């Protein structure tokens with residue numbers, strides 16, 4: 373039968389669809405909802421900088437040596453050891469995944485059982501609430517302070533009341549760009565009876581100290597990091613978790629094996645050898661974010677949320693922010709992201725730092741549109 377003739381509304385198909393786990397059926401697929409190409413693409417918190425051609429060539433040479441007919445190891449052991457060394461941890465406490473999102477699913481499998489309490493601040497990277505819901509968690513979401521920072525006092529109260537199996541904090545947080553001081557993360561960790569995941573996907577851009585030190589203070593702390601942002605490898609898909617080795621051994625039982633390809637391991641290792649280049653780029657992106665902030669602040673009626681990340685959340689003084697976003701995409705070929713779907717963020721848009729030219733083009737396009 374040709375696929376075009378398959379009848380999705382047939383009663384037997386509908387019945388089958390109803391048998392998909394209800395906690396999954398209630399969710400929506402992840403959709404970026406923008407054309408993949410544009411002159412100025414600032415909608416996915418990516419780095420605007422690809423690897424330099426010379427480094428790509430070097431990697432391509434290394435790739436010549438890789439037997440692609442062979443499975444990789446369950447874990448990319450050289451990369452794992454290198455990351456463990458950088459964090460001064462036992463390699464057994466590091467788990468590398470095919471992007472950090474993939475590891476969030478592993479944590480969903482390993483760290484919660486249906487009916488468990490999970491406490492999350494909001495607004496926060498939406499995947500966490502989704503994974504908690506899909507695993508049947510009893511979810512408590514704690515609203516932010518007025519300045520969109522996480523309300524640590526309210527979080528501690530919720531933790532004391534709910535006794536959650538899991539708490540997740542993103543710092544710096546997406547989509548707000550706000551970060552938690554280490555003392556506030558510590559207060560949450562000290563109140564929590566179970567696991568506390570600290571998502572540090574954007575930590576390289578911020579000024580707050582990493583929560584790495586808390587792994588030594590509390591056995592349930594897990595850091596989540598990624599190569600997708602400061603290291604500019606979103607297309608490669610490499611992220612990792614860092615924790616105590618005893619916990620690493622348990623999470624490895626929930627892992628799908630072979631999720632980091634031999635190619636990914638090689639590229640990630642090559643990038644870690646170029647710390648100089650990475651630091652330069654991080655500095656450029658911090659500068660670019662400041663430039664965006666100043667440019668946005670200079671526009672009439674635009675509210676800007678101060679950010680410790682490579683992106684800015686802002687609220688233009690327009691009735692319909694999604695329409696403005698559409699106008700920027702269609703008329704100016706500039707992509708930014710609509711954040712209206714998050715509670716407390718109605719009317720907000722998010723723009724990430726691009727190259728100096730891209731940032732200028734975005735600011736000019738927004739000015740014209742306003």
Ligand SMILES: Cc1ncc(COP(=O)(O)O)c(C=O)c1O
Nearest residue numbers: 471472473497546573598600611
């Ligand atoms: C807060 C946060 N955590 C994790 C990720 C996922 O990163 P990746 O799966 O590319 O490692 C993102 C990506 O946007 C993010 O914003």
